Amino acid sequence: MAEQKLPPVTAKRLPLYYRYLEKLHAVGKGRVSSAELSEALQIDSATIRRDFSYLGELGKKGYGYNVQYLLQFLREFLKQDEVxxxxxxxxxxxxxxxxxxxxxxxxxxxxxxxxxxxxxxxxxxxxxxxxxxxxxxxxxxxxxxxxxxxxxxxxxxxxxxxxxxxxxxxxxxxxxxxxxxxxxxxxxxxxxxxxxxxxxxxxxxxxxxxxxxxx
Ligand code: ATP
The missing domain is CATH 3.40.50.720 (NAD(P)-binding Rossmann-like Domain)
Known part of the structure; x- marks a missing residue:
């Protein structure tokens, strides 16, 4: 399972991404680049791209990430709905x-x-x-x-x-x-x-x- 292969440092960062993407989604932002995420979260953009690469094909080069798609993906991944x-x-x-x-x-x-x-x-x-x-x-x-x-x-x-x-x-x-x-x-x-x-x-x-x- 992909979840088991995820490095612990990446797993730790996923909730940070999730929270920030939720904010972007709430203000109607449809797309976000790793550079923007990097700036907002103070995480190196190469690290962000590497983290996301563990999750599969989530973005296109030069296009950035689709906020809604990424959010849904992370929600499921983190089982955010389970309290x-x-x-x-x-x-x-x-x-x-x-x-x-x-x-x-x-x-x-x-x-x-x-x-x-x-x-x-x-x-x-x-x-x-x-x-x-x-x-x-x-x-x-x-x-x-x-x-x-x-x-x-x-x-x-x-x-x-x-x-x-x-x-x-x-x-x-x-x-x-x-x-x-x-x-x-x-x-x-x-x-x-x-x-x-x-x-x-x-x-x-x-x-x-x-x-x-x-x-
Ligand atoms: P306070 O000023 O309210 O006592 P504090 O953070 O300075 O707070 P501590 O001595 O660190 O106090 O204790 C924290 C809390 O742990 C206190 O409310 C205390 O009653 C509680 N406590 C102490 N021993 C136990 C125990 N065995 N099981 C559960 N709670 C305990």
């Missing part, structure tokens, strides 16, 4: 911000519930999303066929919560805690460590300053 249900565990500051954000820009993901152990938070709602006690995770995950859990718990709770998520049958984890844990092969974990990212950026700015624009 992936997501839960969030740890409704603190970061967790609350993510619940409020609720990934509205993407139509195919939806946070269906939040979980916490704080009795003051359990039973409340954040932007209409109910907050349940952690011991109801399995039941809610089963009911909503949950694919992904976002972890925004403190470091000391990460291991226990990780185990709970795995035993609830959830296969995808977006881990915002700095803890790295070993998980079974059928579970996929992506780590997002905002503090380290910020510190790394500052380190690079200090030690390898970007070139002066005027030079």
């Amino acid at each position: 992936a249900n997501v839960v969030l565990i740890g409704v603190g500051n970061l967790g609350t911000a993510l619940l409020r954000y609720n990934f509205y820009r993407s139509h195919n993901t939806k946070i269906v519930a939040g979980f916490d152990i704080d009795p003051n938070k359990i039973g409340t709602y954040v932007d209409g999303i109910p907050i349940y006690p952690l011991n109801r995770l399995k039941e809610v995950a089963l009911l909503h066929d949950v694919d992904v859990a976002i972890l925004t718990v403190p470091v000391n709770a990460a291991k226990t919560v990780f185990d709970e998520v795995v035993s609830a049958g959830i296969h995808g984890i977006l881990n915002f805690t700095p803890v790295r844990l070993t998980v079974p092969p059928h579970v996929r974990v992506h780590h997002i460590d905002l503090t380290t990212e910020l510190q790394t950026l500052i380190y690079f700015l200090k030690n390898f300053p970007p070139e002066d624009e005027s030079s």
Whole structure:
């Protein structure tokens, strides 16, 4: 299947293309060149052409891509119509911000519930999303066929919560805690460590300053 041969870096970029093409389609644009996409998305145009070449014959040289056709193709490819249900565990500051954000820009993901152990938070709602006690995770995950859990718990709770998520049958984890844990092969974990990212950026700015624009 073509999907299996797709390089992971390309697969990661497809939702970006999809979102931008949706915008173009909404304003009635029928055609787009790889140069225009490159400018808007800050991705090298050769990379864009290569990404699209994995998907088959999608455009003609000098003509660009047909927005509607590309959009339909990517929608099917990404199964944008299939909603992936997501839960969030740890409704603190970061967790609350993510619940409020609720990934509205993407139509195919939806946070269906939040979980916490704080009795003051359990039973409340954040932007209409109910907050349940952690011991109801399995039941809610089963009911909503949950694919992904976002972890925004403190470091000391990460291991226990990780185990709970795995035993609830959830296969995808977006881990915002700095803890790295070993998980079974059928579970996929992506780590997002905002503090380290910020510190790394500052380190690079200090030690390898970007070139002066005027030079
Ligand atoms: P706040 O100020 O609301 O406590 P915070 O982001 O500073 O937010 P953290 O200590 O990082 O607080 O905790 C994040 C959230 O994780 C809190 O709401 C806390 O109640 C919750 N939490 C802690 N342990 C667990 C656990 N084992 N399972 C689920 N949630 C937990």
